[in-house]
Amino acid sequence: MSDEITITLPDGSERSVPAGTTVAGLASSIGSRLAKAAVIGAVNGTERDLVWPLEAGDEVSIITETDERGLFTIRHSTAHVLAQAVLDLFPGATFAIGPPIENGFYYDFELPDGGTFTPDDLDRLDARMREIIKEKQPFIRDEIPEDAALELFSGHKYKCEIIRGAADDPTSATESGLVRTYENPPRFIDLCRGPHVPDTGRLGHFKLMRVAGAYWRGDERNPMLQRIYGTAWASKKDLEAYLTRLEEAAERDHRKLATELDLLSFPSELGGGLAVWHPKGAIVRKLMEDYSRDRHEKGGYQFVVTPHLANANLFETSGHLDFYKDGMYPPMEMDNGSYYPKPMNCPMHCLIFRSRQRSYRELPLRLFELGTVYRYERAGTLHGLMRIRGFTQDDSHIYCTEEELQDEIASLLDFVMSVLRAFGFTEFTANLSTKDPDKHVGGDEIWEKATGALKNALEKYGLEYSVKEGDAAFYGPKIDIDIKDAIGRTWQLSTIQCDFNLPERFDLEYVSQDGSRKRPIMLHRALFGSIERFFGVLLEHYAGAFPAWLAPVQVRILPVRDDHDAHARLLVESLRARGYRADMVEADEPLGGRIRKAKLEKLPYVLVIGDDDVAHATVGVNPRGGEVERNVSFEAFVERLAADVAGHS
Secondary structure, eight states, X not given: OTTEEEEEOTTXXXXXXXXXXXHHHHHHHHOHHHHHHEEEEEETTEEEOTTOBOOTTOBEEEEEXXXXXXXXXXXXXXXXXXXXXXXXXXXXXXXXXXXXXXXXXXXXXXXXXXOOOOHHHHHHHHHHHHHHHHTTOBOEEEEEOHHHHHHHTTTOHHHHHHHHTGGGOTTTBOTTSSEEEXXXXXXXXXXXXXXXXXXXXXXXXXXXXXXXXXXXXXXXXXXXXXXXXXXXXXXXXXXXXXXXXHHHHHHTOHHHHHHHTTOEEOOGGGOTTOOEEOHHHHHHHHHHHHHHHHHHHHTXXXXXXXXXXXXXXXXXXXXXXXXXXXXXXOOEEETTEEEEEOSOSHHHHHHHHHTSOOBGGGOSEEEEEEEEXXXXXXXXXXXXXXXXSEEEEEEEEEEEOTTTHHHHHHHHHHHHHHHHHHTTOOOEEEEEEOOOTTSOOSOHXXXXXXXXXXXXXXXXXXXXXXXETTOSBTTBOEEEEEEEOTTSOEEEEEEEEEESSHHHHTTOOEEOTTSOEEOOEEEEEESSSOHHHHHHHHHHHTTTOOOTTTXXXXXXXXXXXXXXXXXXXXXHHHHHHTTOOEEEOOSSSOHHHHHHHHHHTTOSEEEEEOHHHHHHTEEEEEETTSOOEEEEEHHHHHHHHHHHHHTTO
């Protein structure tokens, strides 16, 4: 019939609906539950509001509140409600941008006379937002010419700046070149491409989190704006679960734990992004480094050491000055040229390879260094050990033939996974990053060959992976390994990068079996990523309760009375002689207080020594998280400790 149109659904099936049916109408025709859950639709691959009218032949999928894109829309719409509330409550305020982000949203504002938001202001804004939500204001889409948009937003300079750049900014312009707006009548209109939920009544499961400063367009030369962060979810249950996860994450924050456990600190006198390691933290770091050295030595790697800075010529050759200069510290001008603190170890390893003639018999040549590098991270991006300016990489570079490439990458994946498992991680995913079309060196053929080698290795290993288009380093594609921690967060750690370009730039060659000279292929690989970041992830993963093999103090011995002190010292000496990290706290305060302090330090084992223990060579064992055990022979405990320590490898 002429008054009906045919729509194609995601499974390939077709559905006939009356002409003029909207996305919402299609959802209703499929089922009431789908109609209730629908947030937006994807029409011929483009996201649309539920009121969008469908045409014959459209391919349509319904996006619900449980879909990632549906949740994205909920957060985007909630950001609009926040902006409306700010303009209502703060006369003279202006607004900039308010995008959804992972787990939430933000919006940037400028208050009159350089004003700032207070915690009480967030409470007021929350209340006003809930009033707006209760009003069920519709989100009404419109497209208007640029001059009309400039007049409409004439009182909001940041919006006008966006409008004037709309032709170059796909977030501001529509497909037709007009400027798109969304209105919540009668009081609020915003510049936005959308789409949005049908009305504000679909929202409400949100919380305003904090206020921060943010430069307009992220440029330090521009005005500082007030940024309000919030989170929004599809249900009250999801919101509460997220807030609970945040509380748990806050308790695991490595900066907090590092202070409480006396592991490391960030003295202001050093400058931002630079840490000093205290004795206990340095012990854990040494254990990590020693484990890495041991595994690399057994894996056939050769250890090298390179300087902390180099002449600018080196980084011109490597390409870092062309592609990475903004991430490097400024040069130091010397009598023989400019010198930069190194941001990477790889150029220096290329020099080691090039220092003499190489034969195919030497390949694969695996070089390893615990090399400290320096990167000028912007002050606003610094975050404890997770984003830091000076850090040490367990950095390896493997030079191999093209024939060896596949096996070498597969071997690297085995190596990476076994090390991560040794530190207690069991859930992994991978990302394959491909060429950035605007920021790369080398020809397409080289990139295709390198990308294919990494992809084949992942598939051969059977590791689940996603493709991140355009996210590779300028010199080659890469595999990033993500781990999941104890509370379900994902962290990017290990990296394997395939590089056909640096060997070309440094003119690296080896003599092949037939006597000809050939170019090696170079693999970049870091297991930890950096010692610092990996330490921070470990600290949060274990909430400071390191496994016995990593704990700064593995055993603490507590004598009940001062006449037990001498025996306790003998036990400490015995443990230390066997290679264990043990200490004691003398009986100069009540036993209960000393036990509580040991528990706050998250020690794996606390041993209590009383009269019977001295007489019978026993100990009372207080294992972390376990029941107290009495009259345990000291030697039996040592065997137990040995098994616990050995269990990581």
